[in-house]
Amino acid sequence: MIAGRSIAAEESATPKRAPGLHAASEGAALRLVVDGLEPDERDVLAAILHILEERCARRWQLCDRAPADLQLHTRAALRDHRAGVTGLILREGETAGSGDSLDLTMPLRVMAVLDVLNAAGDRLSHRRILSEQQAPATPAAGVEDDGKSLATALGRLIERKPDQALRVRIVGHGTLYVSWRQRRFCSDFARDKLKPALEQHSFVLTTIASDSPELEQQMQQARPIDELLWSIGLSTGGEPPALCSARFRLQRWPDLARLPHKPMHIQACAALAARAMSADELAAAVGVSRRDACHFLHACELCGLTQTLPADTQAAPSVLPASGRFTGLFDRLRRSLGL
């Protein structure tokens, strides 16, 4: 029996954070601590995590000591109550934990590890939202996605660029077909219902063959997938890790004649076309909340419109006060034309 042993690979300095809300609230890699595994089992887990690096909804880092966003432990090892989420590693013959516990059965399998990591990521996001709702300051400008909506599920799936197509039956709305391979999608409900449909929590998602007759028939009325990705990005995203630390430059404009947008999206595109900016800089430049800036950047990222630059790229200058003859023209035009 081995207890209290942890996986190697440690990050350098660990900032102090509130218990249970470690990296989840910031966008840095989430910290995973594993106790009670044999050395060869740890090696297997490390290899699996390496494979899953690109596939996980959040970035995970193996650490050998607390604080942990997720602690996986065997029954013999001690549970760290400071961890954000804990999960049980089940040896052969051991019974599962309580109903809502995160269980990982030995021997380790890639998809099982992926499920546990994504479920832990969801729980951490959910807790962060709850803690932000309970916080008295800075009311949110809109409804935050709770990580269980169709938008989140689709976003996660599409980021993996699946070979198979997806059929989604959305309760109260209709059916949505998505083909990543064809980069097209279609729905049997009105275009303006896409956003509320993506916010739904009741849906059945099925993978179907890319060459199925059903898909072929539906895709005759298909639309470019950027319309779907744009809506998913604007509804979800929160603050993915990359959005918090990097700067972004627009390398291609969203087709704003087709895509639903607000005036701030036009201004944000123009700002990012002029200058690489971080989410905070963009929020300041356009005069929107950080959350809205992050969602906009997420939408651009999903549609492949932005180039990500390292955080140490030259900072955007402060927004200049009104001076030129063009200043405020966009707002005046917006009021005239109802943009």
Next chain:
Amino acid sequence: MPQEYIVLVAGPMGAGKTTAIAALSEIPVVRTEAQNTDLERNAKATTTVALDYGEITLPDGGKVRLYGVPGQERFDFMWRILEKRALGLILLIDNAAVDPLADLRHFLQSFAEIDRRGALVIGVTRCDVAMQPDADAYYAQLRQLDRMLPVFQIDGREPAQVRALLGTLVALVEARATFSDARATEGATA
């Protein structure tokens, strides 16, 4: 004192310049047309031979004056006069033309002064008639020319789509005027 801003709408014959101005203007569009003598290029019976004109009044009394410049090259003396005073250019490209990408290159070169300022947006029309070249091809062409300009697929008869083009043009100009390093870059590339 209320200010005036000139926005040019240019593009080859038949790209929908007059229609786009009509979609934006709050006054009836004033236009001068004549028999089209260049039926090889475009089969429409008549074409604009002087400026199309429309306008938008701003809340402070200022005006956005919309000038549609004729697409034929023999009128390019008008382009020269107007481009110096213009805030920017909405360039419409007919996707059903023989070589839309060549039209794009031609007009970028023709309006080099505005292009250099980056005060230019591209609306691709008649995509329902011809699906190629697609947006990827336009962006690839712009990359070759070392440009990063907005390309929207529009139907000039849809006011919301034309408004998105105009709003984008104004936001572009404002953003360039706001970020000082963008101005420096402009100067460097001039």
